[in-house]
Amino acid sequence: MRFLGRSVIARLLVRRVLLGLLTLFLVSIVVFAATQVLPGDAANAILGRSATPERLEQLRAQLHLDRPAVTQYWLWLTQALSGDLGTSLVNNKPVADQVVPRIANSATLLLLVGAFGIPPSIALGIAAAIRRGRRLDTTTSVVALAMAAAPEFVIGIGLIVLLSTVVFHWLPPVSMVPPGRSVLARPQILVLPVLTLVIVCFPYIFRMMRASMIEVLESDYIEMAKLKGISRRRVILLHALPNAIAPTVQVIALTFAYLAGGVVVVEYVFGFPGIGQGLINAVTSRDVPTIQCVVVLLAAFYVAINILADLIAVLVTPRLRTGTWQRS
Incomplete structure (x- = not known):
């Protein structure tokens, strides 16, 4: 059984990596062709x-x-x-020297979003599923729906008005750092961009976790576990959660892939020195090598995050890990 699980994971990984490389090759063609017709x-x-x-x-x-x-x-x-990666057409400097610091800043932003956004979304999704139809479930579902309806720039501007300008003056409205310095030198400038992206990604992860957990809790094997006298906490954490988490992992991957593009808007709103603002500047100045580099890197991130999500989904789901889904 252990060998079968390893073979399933190995085949999945090889297939996803080959498809990812093919995707990047096709993206490179499309990006190059698009820059040619600018x-x-x-x-x-x-x-x-x-x-x-x-x-x-x-x-x-x-x-x-x-x-x-x-x-x-x-x-x-x-x-x-x-x-x-070529030379910038704007300042005649290597593209890598300009892109790498911005990638580090954007990666810091996304890591903080993952750390502060994913655990609460999953926890509230589980809690809402357990208390389905009660006040907690209704309240969180309505709030998540309202968050999902608001675009990133609306959320960002609203937070600036609330926390930086009109109502309160707690945080800087613009994420300005000296050239060559990391955004970690001024941690307070990260609060508004991170909060904006957490609000953006929360509803999708929460709603998928809630829906998956409800479906699993209504399954036959969960009812059998309850009839055997297993404690409710054990049923939820050891039986329901491992089978409900796989769809949520996929949604997390899609959300972060979406954030890789959505961060462009957020970085522009806050003046954040990340890869999104760098892409906007490159398009404005028609810096073709920088545009090509940034877009291909974003595509590589999309491919990598989806491969990682598929791998995690197989590892945490017993049915997928053992390959029984292929024999049924």
């Missing part, structure tokens, strides 16, 4: 209106803009695979 010309954007035709032609040749699109894509892909 209005304007990279050489013109760099040199400005005062550039001479000779200088424009020289820069186009330097950037390989005079070559066919397929050749440009191949050069870009081979450089990226070798670890060279």
Whole structure:
């Protein structure tokens, strides 16, 4: 049985990794094609209106803009695979030197959201399922529905009005840090962005945990466990929760994949120096290498988080781990 479980996990991991690599390859093609059809010309954007035709032609040749699109894509892909993410067209600095600090800031933001957002969402989902139809269930469900209906920028602006400007003046409304410094140097600037994203992700995790837990608690084997005299706490934690958590893990993965894109809006609202604000700046200045790097990295994060979610779902669910679902 242990060997069967390991083989199921190994096959799942290999299949997901291969599909993830294929997805990243297709995303790289789409991203490169999209940057090729952007209005304007990279050489013109760099040199400005005062550039001479000779200088424009020289820069186009330097950037390989005079070559066919397929050749440009191949050069870009081979450089990226070798670890060279290119040079920014705005300041002529390596893209990696500008992107890596922003990735660290955004990763800090998402880790804090996971630490402060996921446990309460799961705990309240379990509590609401156990007290289905009672006051706690009704109240939390209504609040979660209201949170889900509000876009990220509305929540962010509302928190700024409430906690930073009009009502209270407890927190800084803008997440400003000196260039090259980590956001951890000023922890107070993290509170509003983290709180915004926690409110955004709470309703989806809560509602899935509640629905999955209700379905499992109504199953036959839970009724059998109750008839055997097993304590209610043991039934919930050892029998119901492991089978109800798998769909919630998938929703958590989808939520974080969504946050990888939604963080762009939140970072723009708060002026947070993360990958989202960097992408907006790159699009505004038509910095093609930075755009390509950031979008592919976001796609890689999406693929990685889904692979991790599938693996966790198999590990925590006995039926999936032993492969009995494949034989039924």
